Amino acid sequence: MHRERIVRMERLSDDIFRMVLQSGRLTESAKPGQFLNIRCGHSLQAYLRRPISICDVHAGDGTVDIVFQIRGPGTELLGEMKPGEEADVMGPLGNPFKPVNPGGSAIVVGGGIGTFPLLYLLRTMPEVKRTALLGFRTAGAVVMAKEFSSVADCMEIATDDGSLGHHGFVTELLEKRLRTERPDCVYVCGPMPMMRIVTEQCIGMGIPVQVSMEQRMGCGVGACLVCACKKRDGDDFSYTHVCREGPVFDGRDIVFD
Amino acid sequence: MPEAMKADLRVDVAGLRMKNPVIAASGTFGFGREYADYFDLSLLGGVSVKGLTLEPRRGNRPPRIAETPGGILNSVGLQNPGVHKFIEREIPFLRQYDVAILANASGSTLEDYVSMVEILSDADIDCIELNLSCPNVKQGGMTFGSSCPGITSVVSECRKKCRKPLMVKLTPNVTDITEIAKAAEAAGADSLSLINTLLGMAIDIETRRPILGNTMGGLSGPAVKPIAVRMVWQVANAVSIPVVGMGGISSGSDAVEFMLAGAAAVMIGTAGFVDPLVWPKSVGEIAGYMEKKGFADVQALSGAIRLW
Numbered sequence: 001m002h003r004e005r006i007v008r009m010e011r012l013s014d015d016i017f018r019m020v021l022q023s024g025r026l027t028e029s030a031k032p033g034q035f036l037n038i039r040c041g042h043s044l045q046a047y048l049r050r051p052i053s054i055c056d057v058h059a060g061d062g063t064v065d066i067v068f069q070i071r072g073p074g075t076e077l078l079g080e081m082k083p084g085e086e087a088d089v090m091g092p093l094g095n096p097f098k099p100v101n102p103g104g105s106a107i108v109v110g111g112g113i114g115t116f117p118l119l120y121l122l123r124t125m126p127e128v129k130r131t132a133l134l135g136f137r138t139a140g141a142v143v144m145a146k147e148f149s150s151v152a153d154c155m156e157i158a159t160d161d162g163s164l165g166h167h168g169f170v171t172e173l174l175e176k177r178l179r180t181e182r183p184d185c186v187y188v189c190g191p192m193p194m195m196r197i198v199t200e201q202c203i204g205m206g207i208p209v210q211v212s213m214e215q216r217m218g219c220g221v222g223a224c225l226v227c228a229c230k231k232r233d234g235d236d237f238s239y240t241h242v243c244r245e246g247p248v249f250d251g252r253d254i255v256f257d
Numbered sequence: 258m259p260e261a262m263k264a265d266l267r268v269d270v271a272g273l274r275m276k277n278p279v280i281a282a283s284g285t286f287g288f289g290r291e292y293a294d295y296f297d298l299s300l301l302g303g304v305s306v307k308g309l310t311l312e313p314r315r316g317n318r319p320p321r322i323a324e325t326p327g328g329i330l331n332s333v334g335l336q337n338p339g340v341h342k343f344i345e346r347e348i349p350f351l352r353q354y355d356v357a358i359l360a361n362a363s364g365s366t367l368e369d370y371v372s373m374v375e376i377l378s379d380a381d382i383d384c385i386e387l388n389l390s391c392p393n394v395k396q397g398g399m400t401f402g403s404s405c406p407g408i409t410s411v412v413s414e415c416r417k418k419c420r421k422p423l424m425v426k427l428t429p430n431v432t433d434i435t436e437i438a439k440a441a442e443a444a445g446a447d448s449l450s451l452i453n454t455l456l457g458m459a460i461d462i463e464t465r466r467p468i469l470g471n472t473m474g475g476l477s478g479p480a481v482k483p484i485a486v487r488m489v490w491q492v493a494n495a496v497s498i499p500v501v502g503m504g505g506i507s508s509g510s511d512a513v514e515f516m517l518a519g520a521a522a523v524m525i526g527t528a529g530f531v532d533p534l535v536w537p538k539s540v541g542e543i544a545g546y547m548e549k550k551g552f553a554d555v556q557a558l559s560g561a562i563r564l565w
């Protein structure tokens with residue numbers, strides 16, 4: 001449990017906030033794909049901590065960004081926090097994404113709140129050819145397009161309603177790219193159906209794929225076994241745990257259903 | 258307060274000797290490894306490990322947790338690596354610390370329970386906590402623990418083979434917990450622990466689905482505390498063996514409340530998810546209360562409630 005000072009709160013859209021934490025400790029230790037388990041105040045309406053990914057790290061000024069969407073009582077309380085206050089965080093927790101070697105190429109595929117952890121991943125691979133494919137519901141829900149375009153060599157956006165970029169799913173953008181490109185790794189984070197399609201596409205073509213899974217959490221550290229996720233185990237499956245064994249997994253290991 | 262009058266926190270729960278009365282509750286603390294990164298496990302009196310079974314179990318389908326006001330519902334379903342892996346891999350880890358090991362044991366049949374007790378009697382542990390109260394498995398667990406004949410048969414058969422202090426963990430999902438407690442005592446339990454989780458349910462009204470993959474689950478956390486205090490008080494008055502109290506404890510003050518109600522020691526679970534330091538901090542807070550109130554021996558707190 002660490003107390004980290006909030007230096008800025010920014011509203012990125014109707015319901016998406018960026019919280020900037022001043023923390024030399026986090027800037028030194030946080031890796032892309034890891035998350036913080038944050039206490040959302042002392043209300044018994046949001047008793048448990050909430051897992052939120054590391055979105056970006058600025059070593060220069062010692063700050064770390066997390067970006068979250070208001071979904072329910074916990075994120076609502078987080079959104080009410082003010083600069084100057086301290087956030088009570090556990091972490092960085094979980095296993096990070098494994099980077100592609102310098103000189104290689106990577107495609108990140110994100111959907112909605114699943115786009116957030118991919119920003120820092122792209123920033124940490126400066127010598128890799130980076131493509132960002134981002135999916136959102138509608139133009140109004142698109143956030144951090146500028147940040148992504150500054151760390152990606154190429155960025156494309158898809159919206160469900162066609163109000164910005166490609167009209168349709170982000171998985172269609174990936175499918176098109178994979179017809180002509182063969183990245184060293186595809187990274188995916190977003191809704192389950194999207195992650196399943198991307199994983200199947202990549203496995204079918206023999207392209208390595210890393211997925212960042214979500215599950216409701218209790219402890220966040222591997223002690224309570226509530227954050228179960230199906231993992232291949234021979235011909236059968238077993239349950240692994242998103243907080244400790246993940247959240248990033250090799251796509252080949254996960255059973256989507 | 259002079260050194261000589263420092264609060265004596267040692268407890269002896271029917272042969273389970275601990276340097277203080279705070280135990281991490283089963284299922285919320287894994288096998289201790291995860292929280293060893295957060296504090297020195299030797300600060301605790303004991304660790305009750307994740308519920309063990311003869312064979313490994315993979316547990317229930319997710320989601321396995323739902324949050325409700327002041328509490329959580331869980332439906333883990335006793336996922337564990339099996340008792341043999343526990344003995345091989347986890348006991349040596351925990352033995353690096355000066356902390357009592359309570360092996361929380363479950364089974365689907367009477368024979369399973371007896372085998373578990375035989376195996377664990379030969380292991381380097383300090384107490385067997387028979388889990389006759391898990392609400393998240395189809396067979397065994399709560400089905401034995403919620404009737405007097407059920408609890409009598411399991412406890413008396415286990416007693417015959419048990420060479421460790423035998424603690425029996427009770428479910429609150431019964432009409433009269435004192436009847437069950439008395440049956441466990443008569444069948445040979447050395448001590449009792451309570452409460453396990455309260456059977457509950459939550460529904461997502463958007464999707465109209467139960468939030469838990471297993472539909473129902475067990476409620477724990479601050480929301481259950483008044484019920485737990487009441488049950489500890491009733492049971493402590495109904496039996497003459499020691500009682501270990503739990504259910505929603507989030508501080509040393511909460512722990513004291515359970516002890517005043519009659520508990521000889523306490524377990525803390527869910528609150529540790531929010532603040533892992535609640536486990537070690539509660540020890541100091543109990544000592545602080547004793548010093549403030551002039552109790553020299555923590556055992557004098559048990560049942561020190563002043564009734565009207």
Ligand SMILES: Cc1cc2nc3c(=O)[nH]c(=O)nc-3n(C[C@H](O)[C@H](O)[C@H](O)COP(=O)(O)OP(=O)(O)OC[C@H]3O[C@@H](n4cnc5c(N)ncnc54)[C@H](O)[C@@H]3O)c2cc1C
Pocket residue numbers: 035046050051052053054067068069070071072073074075076113116117213214215216217242247
């Ligand atoms: C590893 C990990 C990283 C995450 N990173 C981010 C992030 O960077 N930004 C962000 O906005 N959100 C992130 N989330 C999701 C975030 O944790 C949930 O949105 C949040 O816990 C909801 O809490 P609440 O009290 O606001 O809403 P609740 O009322 O608890 O839930 C609202 C809705 O969110 C869903 N939900 C609740 N908890 C989770 C959970 N742990 N995982 C998935 N869905 C959940 C519920 O099904 C419900 O539909 C992450 C989740 C995980 C597991």
Ligand SMILES: Cc1cc2nc3c(=O)[nH]c(=O)nc-3n(C[C@H](O)[C@H](O)[C@H](O)COP(=O)(O)O)c2cc1C
Pocket residue numbers: 218224225226282283284285307308309331333335361388391426452453454476477478479481503504505506524525526527528
């Ligand atoms: C996620 C979770 C898993 C649990 N697993 C077990 C278990 O394996 N065996 C057991 O006897 N009790 C188990 N319990 C019950 C706790 O040990 C305890 O009885 C209950 O949670 C009440 O205490 P609390 O409110 O402090 O958590 C579990 C509780 C939770 C929250």
Ligand code: FES
Pocket residue numbers: 216217218219220221222223224225226227241242243244
């Ligand atoms: S949240 Fe407790 S094990 Fe993952």
